[in-house]
Amino acid sequence: MKPDLSVEMFGLTFKNPVMGASGTVGYGIELAPYIDLGRIGAVVTKGISIEPRQGNAPPRLFETASGLLNSIGVQNIGAARFIAEVLPRLEKYDTRIIVNIYGESIQEYRQAAECFCGVEGVDALEVNLSCPNVDKGGLAFGTDPTLVQTVVREVKEASGKPIIAKLTPNVTDISPLARAARDGGADAVSLINTLMGMAVDIRSRGPFFGKVKAGLSGPAIKPVALRLVWEAARELDIPVIGVGGIMTGEDAVEFIMAGAGAVQVGTANFVDPAAMNAVVGGIETFMEENRIERLADIRGVIK
Amino acid sequence: MKPDLSVEMFGLTFKNPVMGASGTVGYGIELAPYIDLGRIGAVVTKGISIEPRQGNAPPRLFETASGLLNSIGVQNIGAARFIAEVLPRLEKYDTRIIVNIYGESIQEYRQAAECFCGVEGVDALEVNLSCPNVDKGGLAFGTDPTLVQTVVREVKEASGKPIIAKLTPNVTDISPLARAARDGGADAVSLINTLMGMAVDIRSRGPFFGKVKAGLSGPAIKPVALRLVWEAARELDIPVIGVGGIMTGEDAVEFIMAGAGAVQVGTANFVDPAAMNAVVGGIETFMEENRIERLADIRGVIK
Amino acid sequence: MKATIKENRELVPRYFTMTLSEMGDDFRGEPGQFVMIRGDWGSDPLLARPLSICRFLHEDGQIRIVYRVMGRGTRRLSEMKAGQTVDINGPLGNPFPRPDESRRVLLTAGAIGAPPLIALAGSMAVSPLLIIGGRTRNDVVFISDEIRELDIETIYVTEDGSYGQKGTAVTELARHVGGNDLVYACGPNRMLAEIARLSEEIGFEAHVSFEERMACGIGVCLGCAVRHANGTYVHVCKDGPVFNVTDIDWDRL
């Protein structure tokens, strides 16, 4: 018997727990030549803001040991163009569409969310809480429980969509932030976003990136991501979506055992555009070999 | 002309900025067959507590992508035996000796520090602030500025030695903690200790480590370490000692450019017991090739 | 896609040629396109590396790449042996616009910039003039076998005069190029910027293949941004790697 990989979250059924992580699958359609989008649970779009954004000046990428630093800067075409030009093409695929939204003030988050109010085809919003709070000197929203709760409540109200709060890992204790997201009405949390890192160019004797700091992703961060997912899952009754360094089906199973309701695959898509196929297949194989009928049988087995 | 690698910190001269990181060189003497201890700036001992400690049950090690998770649990022979049995052998080498101390309450830190009061041959104490605070449910001391300041003040008073406050990276913002260490009287701070991570054993469907969480070190964490060193160095006027994923002389130069007064080499010692020789040599080569006469010429060039 | 290494051989120190077979029947591609390539070597280095297709050996369903060992990835590649497999994604990016062969075509290569230009020359009916410049002898002769095989008219230039003319590819180009010529170039960005200036000065049309660090090679990471003359960012992997020199904001590289 084929194992059942389907996942129920906030009233929706996902074919399987594997999603493309924000910023690593473009708007989703770009991967269509490489994978059957209908075989993955969902795509999460690149972060979308109210207005188009150019992103940061190059260089934007630096490879580290088993990791990648990026300083893309949320380059995107803005909500209006996304809805008009991209969404119709993306909707043709039989997969869930989650829009990742970006803002630098509560107002901006709210407005970005409003853009998707009533927009069919968008199944949920994922709120990137790692954005710098320009009103508060640039510290991420995701580091302050009060702000997390407010932002989540506002975007939920404004959009009427299920909300996934994407938490930042760069915090002392994830628990109060996870609780704040839930209290704000989040239907799920996803974590982790990138770890804050930096690279030095010893030839030029300067920072490698114009903004000095950049976000670290990839296999290097998997142990940290697993720990945070485990901590958040123990704290919450809403689903936790695990992200960070997932390259294989076995990696995904680790996150599920640590408590993840679903997983996102990010940097792996760069290494191999067909990575998500392999992750879905790997989970299936693991379940078959170990006679696991449904994911609930292994989810959160690590207490 | 040979470049000058020497470093002055808290009134002491170090031959060069390269130290063996706590927990990765045993008590120091274990590396004597592999490297000329007289060629490195200092050794930092394994964390030492008042009483001997057995450490955690195995397994204690798990290799991750470009990293290592450890759950050693501060196994050590205790301050008294260290002073009586190990120190006399270690003192014979022409290098600085820094004792890393461990405690689970302010009282324990103070007592551990007292053990070294007046003990000649011990050049400084490094206070591991990642220890769980048993009075406060196990969150690390290093996450609370008030506690950091208190612990540093107490150990300084009790030992009369220069104090290096070893900060934990698992915090939202390192600045207040770095300032707290300075305000408590720290002569330097070192960072980073390991990132908190976790590993899952999907065969047994359980956590790999008995304590579930474990500390991540190695090249995987270097970008995060660099960022924290840079942030702390901008904040402080006391030296910052950079640790995390340093494998080569060029890695060390990156930390120095990010603001480090000295560096520690940890996991690299496991990969190659002669790693510290290579790091010293690599810094020297870089300075020669780039006509840098002294480290001050490149230290903190990244603003 | 898996491809099998048929040959991997050092040409001169640091320069290698690798022939890949079993590319699959649907592997087509045109001069100027590249592949993302990676061996099966754990996660350090993590990302695939972009390398231009130097030869399409269509008869045998093979391609050839020529590369210089720069760092971790190319070194690892250089250690691979015939019979091992690599992961290939490609052909990627936009090819060189097909040259109007009624005009004189000049190819200008800076050392390891030569491979895509060799592919271009190989696709032309009439041999173009190839100018290949480099610091020293090895930086230009590494590609001689391909040049001979395709019988391309070539001027070699080295900065130290150890082989061919003494000078740089750009000074040599300046000596030969006219306003009505068509120039294709690949090399360090600094060299390409000089060609852009020259093109403005003399008025010739120039298409250059641009290099930028890449993560994905397929337009999903937005990492390979370069500033377009119109002020927006374009992406080398998807909008390039070939650009008309007038497309790039050379002052803000």
Added chain:
Amino acid sequence: MKATIKENRELVPRYFTMTLSEMGDDFRGEPGQFVMIRGDWGSDPLLARPLSICRFLHEDGQIRIVYRVMGRGTRRLSEMKAGQTVDINGPLGNPFPRPDESRRVLLTAGAIGAPPLIALAGSMAVSPLLIIGGRTRNDVVFISDEIRELDIETIYVTEDGSYGQKGTAVTELARHVGGNDLVYACGPNRMLAEIARLSEEIGFEAHVSFEERMACGIGVCLGCAVRHANGTYVHVCKDGPVFNVTDIDWDRL
């Protein structure tokens, strides 16, 4: 220390033999000792791997290791070719106590546990009896060449009966061993625990080579802890890998 690979060859599927030369004149070592070995392959995998010395080819200043591909590290090793170099640290750990050859010596190997026992047999004047057990044929015959070369009296045992006796190394040991015999063993910890129980029952002296994950191999990381019968932790790399079975707390592995 750098050593050069003289030979690296698959014996049977997944089992390899690697001969290393240029070990340096001061490379001595005794049966039961191991080396930490690592190729020059970036930081994934990061750590060196402990492998027992299987043969000391003193005349040529060479050693031989025999290994099974388990995961990332051993697979990477298996891909290396003659002529490439590896980093070696060793010999490390405590050797087997020299057997009192007036007693009957029985060596018990669980599959890839054989290599250090081969080294021990090779150092003895009189051939001991080697019992090698494994799941199936390949898990015992991989080491046959060494056994033949050293002319070691051997009983092969497989769980599926595909080669030699049907059964396990321990059941076979139980059939042969007497209270006054001297047993040396290496294999999975589960097997060693059974031998410890047998030793208590029958009264023979047994020394086992123990496996635990290692980071440093030299006693600085304290990672390879195993519980001593006296309740403290000992470290496999420094206090072992060879232990008297009475030293280990087998109930708390």
